[in-house]
Amino acid sequence: MRRTAGKHLTTTRVSPAHKFAYLYLGSDAPLAPLAGFTAASMTLAKTMLYVFREYYCGWCGVRQNDLQTLVFLWIVPNG
Secondary structure: OHHHHHHHHHHHHHHHHHHHHHHHHHOOOOHHHHHHHHHHHHHHHHHHHHHHHHHHHHOOOOOOOOHHHHHHHHHHHHH
């Protein structure tokens, strides 16, 4: 669990930097697509990290929620 938290912290800090770089550069700059793709990739990786963490611990963090709460408060914001 400790390694997962460290990876989450890294992606949480770096991903917004890439998103702001994409917005700052605009769509005309040559590096803008790379910054946008990197931000999207990191967001996907973080979402997969959440899902795998829950799957391998037996849904220990979200088991108490009903389906509606799970969808609107966990799945939609994370993915």
